[in-house]
Amino acid sequence: MTLSLSKDTIQILKEQDVVFLKNRVKETAVKIKMGLVNQTRLLTACSELVRNMMRYADGGVCIIEVVSAGRNNGVRLTFSDKGPGIPDIAAAMRDGFSTGKSLGLGLPGTRRLVNEFDIKSKVGEGTVVTIVKWANG
Amino acid sequence: MSQKTYQLLKNKKKNILELWMKNQLADEGLREDLISNDELRSQSEELITALVSNLSGDNFTNLDSDEWSPVIEILGGIAITRARQGFSPRETGNFVFSLKEALLEVLQQEISDDPKTLFTESLKINRMMDSLSVVTFETFIKGREEVILRQTDEITEISTPVIRVWDGILALPIIGTLDSARTQIVMENLLQEIVETGSSIAILDISGVPAVDSLVAQHLIKTVSATRLMGAECIISGIRPEIAQTVVHLGIDLSNIITKATLASALAYSFKVMRLEVKKISTVTKF
Amino acid sequence: MDKIPILRMGAFLLVTIQVDLYDRLALNLEADLVQMVNKTNAKGVLIDISAVSIVDSFMGRIIGNIASMSKILDAETVVVGMQPAVAITLIELGLPLKGVHTALDMEKGMNLLKSMIEETEEDADEDQTNDDFITE
Numbered sequence: 001m002t003l004s005l006s007k008d009t010i011q012i013l014k015e016q017d018v019v020f021l022k023n024r025v026k027e028t029a030v031k032i033k034m035g036l037v038n039q040t041r042l043l044t045a046c047s048e049l050v051r052n053m054m055r056y057a058d059g060g061v062c063i064i065e066v067v068s069a070g071r072n073n074g075v076r077l078t079f080s081d082k083g084p085g086i087p088d089i090a091a092a093m094r095d096g097f098s099t100g101k102s103l104g105l106g107l108p109g110t111r112r113l114v115n116e117f118d119i120k121s122k123v124g125e126g127t128v129v130t131i132v133k134w135a136n137g
Numbered sequence: 138m139s140q141k142t143y144q145l146l147k148n149k150k151k152n153i154l155e156l157w158m159k160n161q162l163a164d165e166g167l168r169e170d171l172i173s174n175d176e177l178r179s180q181s182e183e184l185i186t187a188l189v190s191n192l193s194g195d196n197f198t199n200l201d202s203d204e205w206s207p208v209i210e211i212l213g214g215i216a217i218t219r220a221r222q223g224f225s226p227r228e229t230g231n232f233v234f235s236l237k238e239a240l241l242e243v244l245q246q247e248i249s250d251d252p253k254t255l256f257t258e259s260l261k262i263n264r265m266m267d268s269l270s271v272v273t274f275e276t277f278i279k280g281r282e283e284v285i286l287r288q289t290d291e292i293t294e295i296s297t298p299v300i301r302v303w304d305g306i307l308a309l310p311i312i313g314t315l316d317s318a319r320t321q322i323v324m325e326n327l328l329q330e331i332v333e334t335g336s337s338i339a340i341l342d343i344s345g346v347p348a349v350d351s352l353v354a355q356h357l358i359k360t361v362s363a364t365r366l367m368g369a370e371c372i373i374s375g376i377r378p379e380i381a382q383t384v385v386h387l388g389i390d391l392s393n394i395i396t397k398a399t400l401a402s403a404l405a406y407s408f409k410v411m412r413l414e415v416k417k418i419s420t421v422t423k424f
Numbered sequence: 425m426d427k428i429p430i431l432r433m434g435a436f437l438l439v440t441i442q443v444d445l446y447d448r449l450a451l452n453l454e455a456d457l458v459q460m461v462n463k464t465n466a467k468g469v470l471i472d473i474s475a476v477s478i479v480d481s482f483m484g485r486i487i488g489n490i491a492s493m494s495k496i497l498d499a500e501t502v503v504v505g506m507q508p509a510v511a512i513t514l515i516e517l518g519l520p521l522k523g524v525h526t527a528l529d530m531e532k533g534m535n536l537l538k539s540m541i542e543e544t545e546e547d548a549d550e551d552q553t554n555d556d557f558i559t560e
Contacts, residue, residue, distance in 0.1 A: 040509035109517035328508030368526035
């Protein structure tokens with residue numbers, strides 16, 4: 001059972017917001033005593049997802065939560081946008097697939113960096129990506 | 138439980154405690170080496186006070202209700218400390234079971250004239266104490282698990298020493314199974330040590346690893362790639378013949394990795410890369 | 425700050441990235457650096473990322489681009505001082521930065537560049553002698 005302990009909502013509209021978001025995520029990770037390598041994984045994953053949001057949906061909202069399950073604490077990030085959505089999620093999750101001009105590592109790479117990864121998308125309505133990184137995991 | 142019984146238990150709190158203490162002290166399994174009698178008494182008293190002061194007629198068997206949480210908290214605390222102190226499950230169980238006996242005994246003394254009430258009330262007390270025993274065991278096991286987890290952490294810490302075999306050459310002997318949690322620690326320690334010592338070559342010796350499957354191989358490849366990204370080279374040594382066999386049979390590609398059969402040959406290779414030479418000094422002979 | 429300073433030292437260009445790069449800054453760096461390689465005819469580029477705590481796929485791509493572009497302009501690129509956490513994350517992300525040389529620190533990176541340039545010069549010398557031989 002995963003419990004949410006604190007919640008923080010941040011609007012992402014311009015590039016400065018991204019810097020602010022990353023700082024907040026880092027603070028949260030430090031607060032639950034996440035190790036340096038896991039912090040880096042979480043921040044890199046955050047960076048990938050927020051870039052997708054900026055590029056394909058012109059921004060959106062990110063929710064930062066501290067979650068707890070048993071003896072383990074973690075950070076949960078929820079990115080939701082009102083962009084065009086992803087028509088084929090299975091394809092987007094494959095290595096090397098990209099509709100933009102990128103390496104196509106964003107989504108599959110992000111999934112490898114975090115403990116839990118969930119993506120929901122509706123064409124024309126938007127996309128919601130949720131990731132969880134445990135402090136020791 | 139009827140209000141009457143509840144009142145009765147409340148009034149007889151002292152008697153129950155005395156009986157309970159008597160039962161506990163009479164028990165052969167009493168661990169005076171682990172807990173003093175005074176401590177035992179104060180523990181027992183705390184629990185019993187919480188129990189009677191939180192009892193009310195309705196929520197008797199519903200342990201999820203809020204009234205029960207102080208009792209469960211105290212009981213949980215006792216169970217966890219006992220697990221850490223090294224009490225056996227039987228000894229911890231007896232702590233709760235002897236309370237049940239004391240409660241039933243007092244009940245029997247007080248309502249001996251009405252067998253029917255005695256029976257129904259005893260049944261209820263039984264049910265309550267059974268639920269409490271379940272809680273005790275759950276927490277006791279959780280306490281034990283914590284001990285085990287802590288030890289596992291300690292073992293992983295201890296079992297991954299990074300050795301400086303030469304100026305600029307690190308060696309890391311891995312002993313035991315290499316799972317993903319272990320690889321994380323090995324990799325982090327190794328990379329950190331590379332930065333701290335400025336070593337350009339790291340030797341990962343896997344002579345102590347019992348088996349290499351595709352997952353372990355993946356972990357090794359990951360470690361080597363990360364080392365290279367930092368600007369150092371990583372050699373894998375200590376590959377036993379049977380490991381070489383399984384690696385090829387499983388179709389694992391290790392061609393991008395420098396592999397050596399023994400730590401000695403890995404060291405010799407490192408010397409060559411660093412343009413160092415080890416020479417035998419000829420003994421001085423007089424003519 | 426919208427520019428990362430590029431220092432010239434002999435035949436090499438030195439870049440020390442002191443802040444976490446955001447996208448525009450990284451793109452500017454890519455453009456500036458390629459310009460500089462061309463202008464100064466540099467033989468090597470050293471990028472120090474020891475102060476960078478996050479390299480995501482975009483940043484990784486920029487580093488790869490710089491290396492490939494410099495290579496076309498006949499300059500080698502060495503990335504130095506990558507943090508362990510960053511290295512682990514890049515591997516897990518699936519970005520081994522193929523084609524980019526790495527070194528532990530500035531000094532080792534500089535030595536690596538020098539040895540690479542010596543090798544190419546030796547090759548060139550050999551070509552030269554061969555040519556002489558043919559003309560004779």
